[in-house]
Amino acid sequence: KAGVTQTPRYLIKTRGQQVTLSCSPISGHRSVSWYQQTPGQGLQFLFEYFSETQRNKGNFPGRFSGRQFSNSRSEMNVSTLELGDSALYLCASSLGGQSYEQYFGPGTRLTVT
Amino acid sequence: AQTVTQSQPEMSVQEAETVTLSCTYDTSESDYYLFWYKQPPSRQMILVIRQEAYKQQNATENRFSVNFQKAAKSFSLKISDSQLGDAAMYFCAYRVSNDYKLSFGAGTTVTVRA
Numbered sequence: 001k002a003g004v005t006q007t008p009r010y011l012i013k014t015r016g017q018q019v020t021l022s023c024s025p026i027s028g029h030r031s032v033s034w035y036q037q038t039p040g041q042g043l044q045f046l047f048e049y050f051s052e053t054q055r056n057k058g059n060f061p062g063r064f065s066g067r068q069f070s071n072s073r074s075e076m077n078v079s080t081l082e083l084g085d086s087a088l089y090l091c092a093s094s095l096g097g098q099s100y101e102q103y104f105g106p107g108t109r110l111t112v113t
Numbered sequence: 114a115q116t117v118t119q120s121q122p123e124m125s126v127q128e129a130e131t132v133t134l135s136c137t138y139d140t141s142e143s144d145y146y147l148f149w150y151k152q153p154p155s156r157q158m159i160l161v162i163r164q165e166a167y168k169q170q171n172a173t174e175n176r177f178s179v180n181f182q183k184a185a186k187s188f189s190l191k192i193s194d195s196q197l198g199d200a201a202m203y204f205c206a207y208r209v210s211n212d213y214k215l216s217f218g219a220g221t222t223v224t225v226r227a
Contacts, residue, residue, distance in 0.1 A: 033213065033214065033215070042217060042220065045216070048213040048214060056213050056214050088156060090158060102215060104158035106156065
């Protein structure tokens with residue numbers, strides 16, 4: 001079974017632009033979570049979607065948004081990019097129940113210049 | 114708020130030896146899960162082991178085992194017979210059972226000496 005895939009793997013954007021990152025979960029998984037990883041703040045939870053509904057959201061500004069499609073694929077969008085948004089963005093998928101662990105994709109490395 | 118603390122930024126171990134990584138967490142919840150994830154230089158997060166809080170028995174996965182002390186809110190990872198491929202950053206993570214977000218510690222970088 002294929003793992004979690006994320007596209008693109010690397011991205012360079014300019015401050016003020018917007019960006020969309022994509023995540024395809026493991027087949028059969030209905031939950032997708034997004035995390036931001038930076039050297040200073042570590043791993044921080046952004047949001048989680050299950051069956052196209054956002055179930056939980058982390059403490060990030062409204063510039064960060066996401067959505068999930070009927071095939072469980074998810075996208076996250078960051079508008080008006082700031083230098084501090086440079087990070088590794090990790091997507092994780094899960095079957096969605098309370099007891100299930102999350103499996104991570106390889107991440108998208110976003111650099112904002 | 115739940116917090117996860119990993120007090121060892123770096124650990125070094127000789128190949129074939131054993132190393133133990135520490136993790137403590139703070140929570141008022143009674144039903145939760147604990148995990149150890151490994152992140153090698155490739156940056157792919159890999160689930161190493163998980164522990165359900167309601168289980169008293171410590172989880173084991175091959176060379177990896179945990180020491181779960183619920184009252185002390187401690188969750189350490191022991192890597193036995195360390196191999197060069199074990200070199201990575203290890204993250205301790207916590208999740209409440211009815212929540213869907215993982216809270217991570219700051220990580221411990223493990224170096225394996227040949």
